[in-house]
Amino acid sequence: MGAAQTKQQTDNSSIDALITLSDKLKENKTxxxxxxxxxxxxxxxxxxxxxxLRQIDSTIHTELRGILMRIEGLRHEIAKVRADDxxxxxxxxxxxxxxxxxxxxxxxxxxxxxxxEAVMEYDGNDIEEYKNMxxxxxxxxxxxxxxQDLTGQRVTKIVxxxxxxxxxxxxxCEMLDMSGTGEExxxxxxxxxxxxxxxxLLNGPALxxxxxxxxxxxxxx
Amino acid sequence: xxxxxxMPILIVDDYxxxxxxxxxxxxxxxxxxxxxxxxxxxxxxxxKEKKYSLIxxxxxxxxxxxxxxxxxxxxxxxxxxxPFIMVTAESKTENVIAAKKAGVNNYIVKPFNAQxxxxxxxxxxxx
Numbered sequence: 638m639g640a641a642q643t644k645q646q647t648d649n650s651s652i653d654a655l656i657t658l659s660d661k662l663k664e665n666k667t668x669x670x671x672x673x674x675x676x677x678x679x680x681x682x683x684x685x686x687x688x689x690l691r692q693i694d695s696t697i698h699t700e701l702r703g704i705l706m707r708i709e710g711l712r713h714e715i716a717k718v719r720a721d722d723x724x725x726x727x728x729x730x731x732x733x734x735x736x737x738x739x740x741x742x743x744x745x746x747x748x749x750x751x752x753x754e755a756v757m758e759y760d761g762n763d764i765e766e767y768k769n770m771x772x773x774x775x776x777x778x779x780x781x782x783x784x785q786d787l788t789g790q791r792v793t794k795i796v797x798x799x800x801x802x803x804x805x806x807x808x809x810c811e812m813l814d815m816s817g818t819g820e821e822x823x824x825x826x827x828x829x830x831x832x833x834x835x836x837x838l839l840n841g842p843a844l845x846x847x848x849x850x851x852x853x854x855x856x857x858x
Numbered sequence: 859x860x861x862x863x864x865m866p867i868l869i870v871d872d873y874x875x876x877x878x879x880x881x882x883x884x885x886x887x888x889x890x891x892x893x894x895x896x897x898x899x900x901x902x903x904x905x906k907e908k909k910y911s912l913i914x915x916x917x918x919x920x921x922x923x924x925x926x927x928x929x930x931x932x933x934x935x936x937x938x939x940x941p942f943i944m945v946t947a948e949s950k951t952e953n954v955i956a957a958k959k960a961g962v963n964n965y966i967v968k969p970f971n972a973q974x975x976x977x978x979x980x981x982x983x984x985x
Contacts, residue, residue: 842947842968851966853951
């Protein structure tokens with residue numbers, strides 16, 4: 638007789654004993670049941686549950702291991718996004734570049750206006766003096782227009798930075814399977830400043846093709 | 859009300875450059891009695907001190923916008939009929955309609971030139 642056959646017979650007799658005890662319990666015939674019987678039932682139940690528990694244990698272990706590996710993978714991928722580099726370097730750098738653009742355009746505008754005002758305010762009668770003055774002021778205008786080259790370079794740097802950030806956000810969306818899920822984005826909560834801008838219709842300058850032109854506005858008056 | 863080159867005009871804009879541009883355009887049109895304010899709050903202080911014949915205001919300013927200023931100007935009995943021109947980059951139809959409902963007399967979209975400004979001033983004063 639093989640070991641497997643012996644085990645099968647033992648299992649069958651255990652199941653038979655368990656059924657007998659179970660029937661007695663159902664019929665409330667517990668008078669003739671000894672402590673040994675009860676311990677026997679307990680042992681039988683424990684031993685019969687063991688394969689199931691082993692299987693559950695193994696499944697949970699496999700699942701947890703899978704989750705752990707996925708987290709490790711995500712950690713590795715998120716490191717590639719370099720979020721600290723974006724918040725500590727890229728965005729402040731863009732802010733500095735934008736401020737420099739505002740300063741440069743303001744400085745250039747003031748220089749050009751000063752030149753224009755000087756020409757308009759001339760009240761002499763000497764044509765030669767007037768010509769020289771206009772020529773000098775026009776040189777200031779040319780100098781001031783060099784801001785376009787500098788601001789153009791700054792804008793190019795900003796565009797490059799925005800592209801890097803866009804690339805990293807796309808990478809993050811891909812690794813989190815966030816793209817194309819069809820899920821509706823949660824409604825954005827506005828802070829007081831944003832709500833005020835919305836309430837007061839502060840949209841800022843429209844792009845070409847957006848908004849209405851002066852002639853369309855004139856028709857409303 | 860007729861146009862008078864000596865009439866007091868108030869320019870309200872948070873950009874000093876824009877104030878300077880409008881001031882120069884007005885000067886070119888012959889208007890020399892011009893004051894300025896950097897937002898609606900400061901404009902209201904100016905209006906309390908002096909009666910203006912025309913207010914030319916930007917929309918997008920903090921802490922008080924030109925739209926809020928317009929509503930306050932219209933709400934006060936002594937300025938309820940003061941000519942008010944909005945000069946702004948806010949060019950969406952909804953903005954123009956909102957400003958008109960609030961009582962603006964005319965509306966200019968930036969950028970603009972001296973002729974546009976003159977045309978609107980003439981229109982506001984019925985000339």
